[in-house]
Structures are given as C-alpha cells and as structure tokens.
Amino acid sequence: MSTFDQDLNKEHLLGQFLDEIYEKLNLNFTRVTDTEFQNKGVDLIFVHSGKEYYIDEKAQLDYLNNSLPTFTFELSYLKNGNWRKGWLFDHKKITDHYFLITDIRIKTQTIEEGFESCSITSVDTKKLRKYLENIGLDWDTLNDLDAQIRHSDQEKNIPLRNLKEKQEGCLYFSVQKDEKPLNLKLYLNWLIKIGVAKRIYPF
Template identity: 75%
Template sequence: MSTFDQDLNKEALLGQFLDGIYKQLDYDFKRIHDLDLQNKGIDLIILHHGTEYLIDEKAQLDYLNHCLPTFTFELSYLKNGKWRKGWLFDKNKVTDHYFLVTNISLKTQNIEDGFKDCSITSVNTEKLRKYLENIGLGWDILSVMDGQIRHSDQKQNIPLRHLKEKEGCLYYSVQKDEKPLNLKLYLKWLIKIGVAKRIYPF
C-alpha cells in the first residue's frame, strides 16, 4: 500500500471512530464525502439549534500515541515546486470551525485494530483570524514573512515578536517535500484567548 493510500486508510478509520464520539456527544451531524465540498474545507456538517456549522477536521495522524501541546495551521506549501496558499487564510474554504483532533492513541500497535482515545478542540475560524489580525499577524504581514523565510536558511521553530514562547511561533518544515510553513499555536493559549474550546473529553 502506498503512503497516500495508507493516509487515506488512517483518515477513514479515524472518521469512523470520531463518528462514534459525535454520537456520544449527541450531535446531529452528517459526514461529507463529496470531493468538491471537502475541497472547500467541509468534512462534517453539524446542525445545532437550527444552525448549520461547517466543520473541517484536522488530525495529528503523524503523531499517533503522542501528546503534543500545539497544533500547526498551514500558511503555505509547495505543490510540484510551485507556491500555494495554505488552508488557514484560503478564501475558498468555507469552514466555520476546525475540529483539532490530538492525543490520538491506538488500541494496539496495528492501526487496523482501531483507535482507543483522542482529544478534540473546536476552533472558531473567524475568531482566530480576527485575533491574529488584531495582534499584527494577518495574512498581509504573514505573507511577507513567508517570502522572507522561504528565501532564508531558517527552519523549524521561528520566534515571532507578536507571540510569547508558550503562545506560538512559525514552523518551517524544510524536511518535507511540500515544505509547508505553518503557524504553530499552543492549544491552551487558543482556549485562553476565547477562540477555541475543548469539546472532548469534557
């Protein structure tokens, strides 16, 4: 099985596991399989008090059985060597909330046996972008930094004067083929500033 197929298999298995959690939470939800809607950032539609919420699930599937305090939000990446805007500031995405799935643990060493547990943090996309803009980290500023970083020898954790050490930084993954530049943010900080909340476990 190719790496791409393995990733799709992981995502499918995780989706089934998460559906069980959403049922526990008594959510009225529909999982989306339409590729056009998925490309717009919709993995899930939740109906709550008569309002539809468009959810993009983001899971740390590369860090199974690990507990990370941060999550990375994609600013840009390369596709076939060409620069592409990442999902955080992509205006083609219609996502209302990110469901950040972290602390994912397996029942056994074999992923086919299923997942044992995880944490889910809901992030309001509009609140997050507005907060970042208010502290001087809107796309206009970050896009300039993006160009500078990609033409330098900086990599991995890059401090930002706008954020304290335990709030976040930029993270440039030069070791990956797509060379993504991400905004790495601490989950506790996102909850503290009111743009996110833990929805599972309670």
C-alpha cells in the same frame, strides 16, 4: 500499500471512530463525502439550533500515541515546486470551525486494530483570524514573512515578536517535507484561554 493509500486508510478509520464520539456527544451531524465540498474545507455539517456549521477535521495522525501541546495551522506549501496558499487564510474555504484531533491513541501497534482515545478541540475560524489580525499577524504580514523565510536558511521554530514562543506560538518551517509547509504553530491551551477555541472531548 502506498503512503498515500495508508494515509487515506488512517483517515477513514479515524473518521469512523470520531463518528462514534459525535454520536455519544449527541451532535446532530452529517459526514460529507462530496469531493467538491471537501475541497472547500468541509468534512462535517453540524446542525445546532437550526443553523448549519461547516466543520473541517484536522488530525495529528503523524503523531499517534503522542500528546503534543501545539497544533500547526498551514500558511503555505509547495505543490510540484509551485507556491500555494495554505488553508488557514484560504478564503475559498467555507469552514466555520476546525475540529483539532490530538492525543490520538491506538489500541495496539497497528492502526487496523482501531483507536482507543483522542482529544477534540473546536476552533472558531473567524475568531482565530480576527485575533491574529488584532495582534499584527494578518495575512499580508504573514505572507511577507513567508517570502523572507523561504529565501533564507531559517527552518523549524521561528520566533515571532507578536507571540510568546513557549506559551503562545511561533512559525514552523518544515524543510524536511516535500511540500515544505510553513505553519503557524499555536498552543492549544492558549487558543482556549483567548476564547477562540474550546475543548469538546473529553470534557
């Protein structure tokens, strides 16, 4: 099985596990299978008080059986050597909330045996972008930094004067990956503290 197929299999199995959790939480949801809708950043449609919310699930599937305090939000990446805007500030996406799936535990050493547990943190996309803009991390500023970083020898953790690196976050440049993504790495507890996120599972 190719790496791409393995990733799709992981996502499929995790989706089934998450659906069981959503049902336990009595969420009124529909999982999206339409590719066009998925490309707009929608994995789930969640209905609450008569209103639809578009949910994009973001899972730390590369870090199974690990509990990380942070989550990375994509600013940009390369596709076939060409620069592409990442999903965090992509206004073509219609996502209302990110469901960040972290601390993912599997039952055995093979993922096919199923998942045991995870944590889910809901992030309001508009509140997050607005907060970042208010502290001087709007798209234009981050895009300028993006260009500077990609033309330098900086990599991995890159401090920002707007954030406390060990408590709030920093930039993270993954030069070791083919797509060379530049991400905004943010602490989950900080996102909850500033009111742009909340833990929905476990309580």
